[in-house]
Amino acid sequence: MNSASSDIFDAYDDDFNGLARDISSKLSHASTYEESHEKKLQELRRASQILTQAQDLIKQMDVEVRSETDPGTKKSMNEKVGEYRKTLAALRRDHDELVRSEEHAQLVDDPALEQRNRLMEANHRLERGSDRIRHAMEVAADAESTALEITDELNRNREMIEGIHARVHAVSGLTDQARRVIHGMSKREVQQKIILWFVGLILVGVVGGIIYLVAS
16 A cells, blocks of 8 residues: 555545535635625625635545555545535535525616626536537546556566466476476386396306206
8 A cells, every 4th residue: 555645645535535625615605694685695606716726636636546555445535526516516516506596686786787797698608618528638637546556466466477488487387397307217217127137147148057057
């Protein structure tokens, strides 16, 4: 396990939870300002700034996930980041809904704001486009992280296969050596049998000669 990476991720973990609570608090306070458009927008602007900080923090967490070497820890960290993305998306939807609601309320109170509302709607379309781009980037980051995990697993499998191949090669060498030893032993055994037969024949000849001389 990469201890340094894990410690940094834990710190980011605490920071994100704090930001999420702060965003929820700002949105809750904004909902209470029904009679003060300015205070409500002020809270929403603060919430938007914190949403951006939380998004940046998730990017940093992605970096730490990619640098983690322990597969189990990396999987756990990836799952956490996925949950944080869902949490952030839900908070952003709540924020955008409050913004749209406030803009509509202002338009009802002051028809002269229609032109401004059109401009703001155009701005929202741009923001939604940016959200889609951001989501695409997050999907790409997830795909990259998955690809890195697969690459790491393939590297581990390759190292395992290379180790097995080396052991098989070593066993094969030992088998060849044993075959040569056995062949040498068999060869010596044949030579010893030939010598024994030769000595036996000599002994038989000598004994026969002695018997012949005694009989004569």
